[in-house]
Amino acid sequence: MTKQIRKIGVMTSGGDAPGMNAAIRSVVRTCAFHNIECIGIYRGYEGMIEGDFKILDARSVNHIIHKGGTFLKSARSKEFRTKEGRQKAYLQLKSVGIDALVLIGGDGTFTGGMIFNQEFNFPVIGIPGTIDNDILGTNFTLGYDTALNTAVEAIDKIRDTASSHKRLFFVEVMGRDVGHIALNAGVGAGAEEILVPEEDLGLDRLLESLEKSRKTGKSSSIVVVAEGDKTGKNVFELADYVEENLEGYDVRVSVLGHMQRGGSPSCFDRVLASRMGVKAVESLMEGKSNFMVGTINNKLELYPIDKAVKGHSEIDHELLRVSDIMSI
The missing domain is CATH 3.40.50.460 (Phosphofructokinase domain)
Structure with missing residues (x-):
């Protein structure tokens, strides 16, 4: 029987990307829509280890959809790379009753989430947020x-x-x-x-x-x-x-x-972030874990995180040919 999700934590990690705030907003408001408590985790995995948490409701994310960066801040954590650091993070999450995580970031963020899931059987869903568009399993990443x-x-x-x-x-x-x-x-x-x-x-x-x-x-x-x-x-x-x-x-x-x-996210990134946030929360509610939300041919799909972090998206070779023709 799938355990009911009552409280979801959301965080951003790694390099910031336009659209992260829109994704946070979507996660928080989808939680509110489904009567699930949402906890913002500040400064990524570093804040998770230190218990830097804040309850977020629908009004907490007013007026952020148009802003670049991430209001939850971001940081890289050396301590989370150790088993002891991940144990501290796990205890902090359990102390406030967080049942599952939505991770917004790139391959480093997803690698940390994948290991955390393996060690503690803790439900995680990733949202790809990186300007590089280098995550396998999605046509587009946020930013x-x-x-x-x-x-x-x-x-x-x-x-x-x-x-x-x-x-x-x-x-x-x-x-x-x-x-x-x-x-x-x-x-x-x-x-x-x-x-x-x-x-x-x-x-x-x-x-x-x-x-x-x-x-x-x-x-x-x-x-x-x-x-x-x-x-x-x-x-x-x-x-x-x-x-x-x-x-x-x-x-x-x-x-x-x-x-x-930096800068205000485009309409495309705002809409994509909104869609991905809804998909992430509702996937956790359905008992899904260790997946990334991706978009393939404009349709949202779940893609295994372990596959996402092991590969890179391929460059468009047809576009290379187009560039050669256009530069004549």
Whole structure:
């Protein structure tokens, strides 16, 4: 017989992402709708160990759906990586009667939740919140769409300067070891070249492509580089190499950095967060555990957390082909 869930804890962990607040709001209000008490856990697993809890009701999450970041705060916890730390967290949860957890974060968050579930048979459901979109089992993670729009807007502004001064700009975007942001933002912003970890373009081909662009009449160019790309040791050395070996361009570098994590979430991320929060709570009520809520072809599905943390989502190779055609 499935144990009745009476009190659910919700937390955010790892890097923040736009849409996390909307997801918290959804979890809290779904709990209120079903007469389940909701406890906010501040500062992720660190706050869980320290018992940094607060009761949340429907009014506690007023006016946060449009805000970036996470009002529950986030932190990385070395102590939770130890069995002793997880034991402390378990005792803190039991002391206030929390029956189950909704974890909002990325693969590190889910790995911690998966181990916690295995050790204490504690029900957990994950909501993928990371701008990198690198979680297997979902087409989109919370924050990815907003980060894309932020990157495209920034690249559009950089192009104005590039075209005014006949410059070649290398624009580095986030994404860790995957190229989803770089590829989609590059196509959306009309970049001449896109460098992603999944495809090694190589320095010679990059020079050849840029030289070809110049000969066809382009007086300025944008190269979007994923932070995990290995074409050069880093984007600055890559820019230096091109400047030394390619005449006719004034080369500049712009690293967009953490600005891509912030800002008001897009409508897409707000709606996705709202849907995922409802699905997470109602899945726990149905006795489901150790799953992540994902969206496949716009339909919400449960995906095993252990599979989600062991793999990475694949880059769209058809979009790579589109980018080659568009950059002619």
